[in-house]
Amino acid sequence: MSKTAELILEGRSYQLPIVEGTEKERAIDISSLRGESGYITLDEGYVNTGSCRSQITFIDGEKGILRYRGIPIEELAEKCSFVEVAHLIIMNKLPNREELKRFSEMLTANELLHEDIKYHFEGFPPNAHPMAILSSMINAGSCFYPELLTEMRSQFDVQAARLLSQVRTIAAFAYRKSRGLPIIYPKPDYRYTENFLHMMFSLPYNDIEMKREAVKALDLIFLLHADHEQNCSTSTVRMVASARSNLFASAAAGVCALWGSLHGGANQVVIEMLKEIHESGDDGSRFIEDAKNKSSGRRLMGFGHRVYKNYDPRAKILKKACDDLFAKLDRSDPLLDIAKRLEEAALKDSYFIERQLYPNVDFYSGIAMRALGIPVEMFTVIFAIGRMPGWIANYKEVMEDPNARISRPRQIYMGPTLNHFVPIDQR
Ligand code: CMC
Numbered sequence: 001m002s003k004t005a006e007l008i009l010e011g012r013s014y015q016l017p018i019v020e021g022t023e024k025e026r027a028i029d030i031s032s033l034r035g036e037s038g039y040i041t042l043d044e045g046y047v048n049t050g051s052c053r054s055q056i057t058f059i060d061g062e063k064g065i066l067r068y069r070g071i072p073i074e075e076l077a078e079k080c081s082f083v084e085v086a087h088l089i090i091m092n093k094l095p096n097r098e099e100l101k102r103f104s105e106m107l108t109a110n111e112l113l114h115e116d117i118k119y120h121f122e123g124f125p126p127n128a129h130p131m132a133i134l135s136s137m138i139n140a141g142s143c144f145y146p147e148l149l150t151e152m153r154s155q156f157d158v159q160a161a162r163l164l165s166q167v168r169t170i171a172a173f174a175y176r177k178s179r180g181l182p183i184i185y186p187k188p189d190y191r192y193t194e195n196f197l198h199m200m201f202s203l204p205y206n207d208i209e210m211k212r213e214a215v216k217a218l219d220l221i222f223l224l225h226a227d228h229e230q231n232c233s234t235s236t237v238r239m240v241a242s243a244r245s246n247l248f249a250s251a252a253a254g255v256c257a258l259w260g261s262l263h264g265g266a267n268q269v270v271i272e273m274l275k276e277i278h279e280s281g282d283d284g285s286r287f288i289e290d291a292k293n294k295s296s297g298r299r300l301m302g303f304g305h306r307v308y309k310n311y312d313p314r315a316k317i318l319k320k321a322c323d324d325l326f327a328k329l330d331r332s333d334p335l336l337d338i339a340k341r342l343e344e345a346a347l348k349d350s351y352f353i354e355r356q357l358y359p360n361v362d363f364y365s366g367i368a369m370r371a372l373g374i375p376v377e378m379f380t381v382i383f384a385i386g387r388m389p390g391w392i393a394n395y396k397e398v399m400e401d402p403n404a405r406i407s408r409p410r411q412i413y414m415g416p417t418l419n420h421f422v423p424i425d426q427r
Contacts, residue, residue, distance in 0.1 A: 009037050023058055040410045047306070050230075051407070052238065056089060056393050057229040064310035068227055077317050082222040083107065083192050086389035089227050090160055090396065104191070106161035111186040111195065113169055114144040121177045130381045131259040133174035138167065139252035148246040156399075159247050160392045167251075167388050168192065171381045172199030178377070193219040196385070201373065213328040214372050218382075220321055221365055224314045225383050227390025229307075233257035233264065237391045241398040242407040254391045255384050261301070264383040266362040267369075270302040271376050274335040274367075277342075284342045292351045300346060302339075302363030309356035318364040325371050336367050 003018040005028045014036055017029040027050045034040050043049045058067045066073040069088050076085055080094075087095040087103050095103055120140055124133050141163070142148055148159060169186055176183050176199075184202050186195045193215050201208040228234070236257040240250040258264035277287050291300040305312060322336055343359055346352040366379050374382065398404050 007033075009039060012037070019053075021053075023060070034410075040412075042412055046235075051235060052230065052397075054229065054394070054397060055092070056390070056397065057227045059229055059307050061305070061307035061309050064308060064313050064316075066228070066313045073224065073313050074317065077220060077223060080223065081192075082219045082226065082386070085223050085226050086164060089389040089393045090164075092393075103161070106157070107165040107192060108188050110158070110162040111165045111169055111188075113166055113173070117141075117144055118173070118183065121173055121183075124177060126178065126180065128178060129259075130171065130174040130178060130377055131255060131265075131384070133177070134167070134170055134381055134384060135252045135255035135259075137170045137174070138163070138248055138255060141166065141248040142246055145248070148248055156396065160396075163247060163251060163392060164388050165192075167385050168196045169199065171378070171385055172196060174381070175200055175375070175378055191215075193222065197372075200378075211329075213325060217321060217325045217368055218372055218374075220317070221368060221382060222386035224317060224361060224365075225386030227387070227393065231263065231306075232260070233387065234390055234394050238394050238398050239407040241395045242404060247392065247395055250395050251388065251391050254387070258384055258387065259380055264362075264380045264387070266301050266360075267366045267379040267383060268376050270339075270362050271335065271366040271370065271379070273301050274338050274342075277338055278334055284338060284345055288342065288345055288349065292349075300342065300352075300357070302360055302366075303346060303352070304355070304357040305360045308358060308360065311358045312360040314361040315359040315363050318361065318368060319359070322364050322368050322371070325368055329371060331371060333367060333371060335370070336364075339363060339367060 003020075004015040005018055007014045007016055014033065016033065019027045019029050021027075030041055041049075056069065058070070059065065068076060068085060069092060071088070071094075076088075080088075083104060084095055084100060087093065087100065091099075091103075093099070117137065117140060120137060121133070124136075145159075145162070147155060173183050175181075182204055184199045184204070186199055190198055194210055197210065197215065197218065198208060230238075233254040237250045237254040240253045241247075261269045273287070277284055280286075287298070288300065290296040290298045291303075326332055326336065343363070346357065352358075365383075366376070369379050369382060370376070
């Protein structure tokens with residue numbers, strides 16, 4: 001017999017169904033509550049609200065577990081490429097050789113932007129933030145591929161490959177434009193991540209020397225960001241999709257949500273914070289004291305997470321990847337030493353212990369990107385490229401759900417009660 005929860009309201013009993021996931025997470029289904037009782041639930045910031053049923057990503061925040069389609073992130077990080085993981089997330093299957101070849105060929109076939117899109121880059125001022133350019137140009141895709149508006153279902157694979165491939169081209173073009181550099185086109189014989197580095201750093205007369213370690217590190221960064229269930233940007237993508245907006249418009253909205261400093265924008269702010277500590281000569285302790293004091297308005301960026309109450313498994317992998325990368329490139333970075341010192345001090349501090357605040361994915365990713373020569377304003381763009389498979393898969397889930405309804409939360413109105421119009425000369 002299916003389980004129910006009993007809710008007693010004003011002496012009346014309501015039976016609410018319990019929904020159990022495949023990993024035994026449980027939820028109380030309150031969808032009939034307002035119809036039956038007149039009450040809604042209130043959960044500001046959605047701290048305790050499940051917004052959908054999803055088959056893509058599982059997180060156990062207490063244990064620090066992250067799995068894409070059931071496979072632990074540690075196994076994928078060690079054994080897979082970003083493109084294989086994108087196939088896993090979007091197509092719900094680790095590709096065999098033939099499938100991977102077909103998927104890679106689709107990415108290559110769709111890597112070039114419509115030639116006229118290029119002119120739109122001219123309209124942005126110098127120093128425009130590349131996240132603003134990225135969201136605008138992804139949305140512009142809806143103008144250049146009008147079939148997006150009508151043939152989404154029959155052409156989903158092509159549209160997905162186009163978005164996944166072109167986000168990287170747009171990102172690199174945005175960077176070149178912001179630096180006044182000539183645009184470099186993708187090369188069909190380069191793989192996904194190599195091509196991005198080529199478009200970012202080659203010159204018309206001189207291709208960059210592709211370092212294996214650099215390609216591997218960036219591919220890992222993309223892979224670790226590929227999905228993360230119902231975070232702010234993915235929920236945004238799902239919400240826009242629920243209105244039956246097209247894939248490019250939904251993904252552009254995701255980019256806007258990701259940009260914020262409490263979300264993907266944190267990777268840029270972490271580096272700015274570490275630089276500030278370095279330049280001020282602070283050993284980190286002053287900053288930690290500030291971060292504990294709410295009135296300072298500061299936080300230890302790259303620390304804390306809504307879901308993880310344990311070490312973010314992505315941060316663990318990235319910390320090790322930073323050490324490996326610096327060893328292989330025979331380099332060092334004082335910011336890595338500061339980050340490690342901050343982590344050590346915070347993990348011993350009762351403020352962080354009591355609130356279960358640990359390093360999150362953004363704490364070490366910027367240090368790795370700095371080592372690859374990626375400028376700080378591109379960090380959140382890199383996050384967006386990595387997150388694209390997750391946004392696409394979540395979009396698909398919404399579109400393929402025969403029971404999907406438009407996302408439309410309610411509110412508790414706290415404004416003035418009935419109040420009548422006053423003509424302008426009597427106000
Ligand atoms: N430094 C200092 N105090 C913190 C921090 C931090 N980084 N994060 C949370 N707290 C405190 C917060 O002040 C609150 O204290 P109290 O209980 O005394 O009021 C308590 O911990 C709970 O914090 P919250 O803001 O209610 O938690 P949340 O789940 O709403 O926010 C968060 C999660 C990630 C926005 C927050 O931890 C934060 O601002 N971290 C810094 C920004 C950051 O690194 N963001 C990247 C998140 S991971 C990748 C991604 O999603 O993009």
